[in-house]
Amino acid sequence: MSSALMSNAVMSGAGTIEVDGLTKRFGPVTAVDDLSFTVRPGHVTGFLGPNGAGKTTTMRIILGLAAPTSGRALVGGRRYDALIRPLREVGSLLDATALHGGRTAWMHLASVARSNGIARPRVTEVLRLTGLEAVANRRVKGFSLGMKQRLGIAAALLGDPPVLMFDEPVNGLDPEGVRWIRGFFRELATQGRTVLVSSHLMSEMALTADHLIIIGRGKLLADMPTAALISSSGRGDVLLRSPRAAELAGLLTAQGATVTRQDDGALAVAGLDAAAIGDLAAARGIALHALVPRQASLEDAYLDLTGESVDYRGEGTAPR
Amino acid sequence: MSQLTPVAAAGTPAARSASTPAPSLAIRALDLVASEWTKFRSVRSSFWSLLVAVVTPIGASALVAVAFANAPASAGPPPDPLLPEVLSLEYAVIAVSVMGVLAFSAEYSTGLIRTTFTAAPRRRAVLAAKAVILGAVTLAAGELVAFTSFFLVQAILAGHHQGVSLSRAGVPGAVLAAGILLCVCTMLGLALGSVIRHTAGGIAATIAVIVLPSILGLLPAPWNGRIGRFTLLDAARQVAALHPAANLFSPGLSLLVLLAWPAAALALAAVLITRRDI
Numbered sequence: 001m002s003s004a005l006m007s008n009a010v011m012s013g014a015g016t017i018e019v020d021g022l023t024k025r026f027g028p029v030t031a032v033d034d035l036s037f038t039v040r041p042g043h044v045t046g047f048l049g050p051n052g053a054g055k056t057t058t059m060r061i062i063l064g065l066a067a068p069t070s071g072r073a074l075v076g077g078r079r080y081d082a083l084i085r086p087l088r089e090v091g092s093l094l095d096a097t098a099l100h101g102g103r104t105a106w107m108h109l110a111s112v113a114r115s116n117g118i119a120r121p122r123v124t125e126v127l128r129l130t131g132l133e134a135v136a137n138r139r140v141k142g143f144s145l146g147m148k149q150r151l152g153i154a155a156a157l158l159g160d161p162p163v164l165m166f167d168e169p170v171n172g173l174d175p176e177g178v179r180w181i182r183g184f185f186r187e188l189a190t191q192g193r194t195v196l197v198s199s200h201l202m203s204e205m206a207l208t209a210d211h212l213i214i215i216g217r218g219k220l221l222a223d224m225p226t227a228a229l230i231s232s233s234g235r236g237d238v239l240l241r242s243p244r245a246a247e248l249a250g251l252l253t254a255q256g257a258t259v260t261r262q263d264d265g266a267l268a269v270a271g272l273d274a275a276a277i278g279d280l281a282a283a284r285g286i287a288l289h290a291l292v293p294r295q296a297s298l299e300d301a302y303l304d305l306t307g308e309s310v311d312y313r314g315e316g317t318a319p320r
Numbered sequence: 321m322s323q324l325t326p327v328a329a330a331g332t333p334a335a336r337s338a339s340t341p342a343p344s345l346a347i348r349a350l351d352l353v354a355s356e357w358t359k360f361r362s363v364r365s366s367f368w369s370l371l372v373a374v375v376t377p378i379g380a381s382a383l384v385a386v387a388f389a390n391a392p393a394s395a396g397p398p399p400d401p402l403l404p405e406v407l408s409l410e411y412a413v414i415a416v417s418v419m420g421v422l423a424f425s426a427e428y429s430t431g432l433i434r435t436t437f438t439a440a441p442r443r444r445a446v447l448a449a450k451a452v453i454l455g456a457v458t459l460a461a462g463e464l465v466a467f468t469s470f471f472l473v474q475a476i477l478a479g480h481h482q483g484v485s486l487s488r489a490g491v492p493g494a495v496l497a498a499g500i501l502l503c504v505c506t507m508l509g510l511a512l513g514s515v516i517r518h519t520a521g522g523i524a525a526t527i528a529v530i531v532l533p534s535i536l537g538l539l540p541a542p543w544n545g546r547i548g549r550f551t552l553l554d555a556a557r558q559v560a561a562l563h564p565a566a567n568l569f570s571p572g573l574s575l576l577v578l579l580a581w582p583a584a585a586l587a588l589a590a591v592l593i594t595r596r597d598i
Binding site: 060063064065067080081083085086090092094097098099100101102103107108110111112115117155 | 342343347348351352354355356358359362363365426427430431432433434435436437438439440441442597598
């Protein structure tokens with residue numbers, strides 16, 4: 001049994017997470033609203049949404065911790081509660097602080113491993129993989145949040161599963177830990193595993209995930225490769241500085257551009273490219289001190305989708 | 321951290337479930353019980369609760385026996401010589417009830433319950449595994465206390481010619497029956513901890529279920545007996561007595577009453593445990 005554990009066997013084609021028409025209501029609140037998506041092996045898939053978007057609820061339903069109001073979630077084609085040795089099929093980390101403080105890291109992992117018939121040497125191995133060997137026999141109440149995150153990841157790895165799910169795993173990690181975890185997720189995906197990582201931080205996912213599932217208010221907003229999301233955003237703009245900024249802003253607006261005054265007096269211009277702006281300024285004899293085209297960041301694309309961006313344009317309405 | 325060694329040797333795309341047959345139900349049950357045993361013995365509170373549950377009643381039984389032995393002989397019929405032991409066991413009720421409640425409530429309050437139920441999605445099996453471990457431990461502790469107290473109490477009473485010997489008819493059964501009280505209260509705590517999911521609430525509810533009905537013993541006769549015979553503590557005294565009270569159920573029926581309380585609570589827990597979100 002233990003040798004089978006050590007030699008990884010990532011199931012061919014079976015390691016998908018399928019969410020199908022999933023709805024979850026808590027009284028009058030609809031936390032997850034007819035959500036459907038599929039997470040495939042070999043990628044780090046980012047599960048993105050603002051706080052309260054329904055990410056954790058969706059993950060809890062996938063893991064059989066919460067019952068959906070309607071719809072279903074399958075892992076490797078089966079409901080989670082039908083899995084015989086679930087930790088060998090799905091590794092998960094929902095809340096790194098969910099530990100009994102009086103237990104040592106080793107004992108915590110040993111109790112989890114035992115429940116799925118996982119041999120003791122694997123406990124030592126996952127402690128080594130997550131860099132916790134030195135603190136294995138310390139009570140976890142003394143652990144920093146970052147150490148608890150590592151311990152949670154160690155627990156997720158116990159069964160050497162083809163599917164891994166992490167809820168906000170980067171919280172509490174120091175920069176070195178963040179870099180470690182990114183590499184770790186990529187490594188897991190490269191091995192052919194399905195890796196679903198939730199976050200409310202777009203900037204983090206831009207660096208970690210190669211595929212994104214974005215939800216807002218429980219609904220699916222986007223399900224596409226990270227690169228495609230960036231290029232789909234029309235939010236590129238031009239930053240300019242000018243001693244006659246106010247006059248120029250009026251001219252640009254008259255040409256159909258959207259002009260946003262920045263805090264430092266610069267103007268962010270959308271709807272005209274840098275050449276057109278430069279020509280316009282030159283024709284009027286207005287000096288430009290800066291003219292910088294800016295690519296839409298993934299953050300912008302995300303904010304567009306989730307409608308959480310604050311509108312500085314002065315029309316007084318949110319984008320949605 | 322640079323030790324990004326592979327999580328395991330990749331590259332064997334064979335389906336694991338095909339290569340290793342599903343373990344039998346017995347093996348999975350054993351794994352769950354072993355997992356709960358690891359949890360139980362890896363926190364200090366288990367040890368301290370047990371120590372209190374064992375030492376307190378043994379000490380108390382000696383004190384109660386001394387009081388019995390020195391009671392004025394004119395104060396009515398001689399007290400039941402087995403009573404000090406069961407009265408003292410009641411001093412351990414709170415310690416073991418708390419232990420039972422914490423088995424679930426500590427996991428709910430920390431969130432560890434999610435880890436437990438993702439590792440074992442069949443939640444009733446987790447309830448059963450916890451019941452097996454806590455039941456075995458507290459049954460052993462209860463019998464240890466019952467027999468130790470018995471010999472201690474009888475040694476003290478013997479000095480006043482009131483003691484009974486273990487060889488006397490009815491005595492071994494009564495002492496054994498007294499020993500199950502701790503297990504009964506632990507199971508009640510385990511079940512209510514699972515239902516209520518909060519430590520303070522679970523402890524309050526368990527103590528209330530055990531202690532509050534005893535107030536009915538204050539009702540005027542015959543109602544004190546008619547209702548009191550259904551209470552947990554009166555049933556426990558009845559099964560542990562050498563001279564059972566006439567106004568309560570027979571010791572056999574009282575044993576059923578005693579077991580019915582945790583059985584009902586565990587049944588309720590088993591129904592609710594699969595119905596609620598975590």
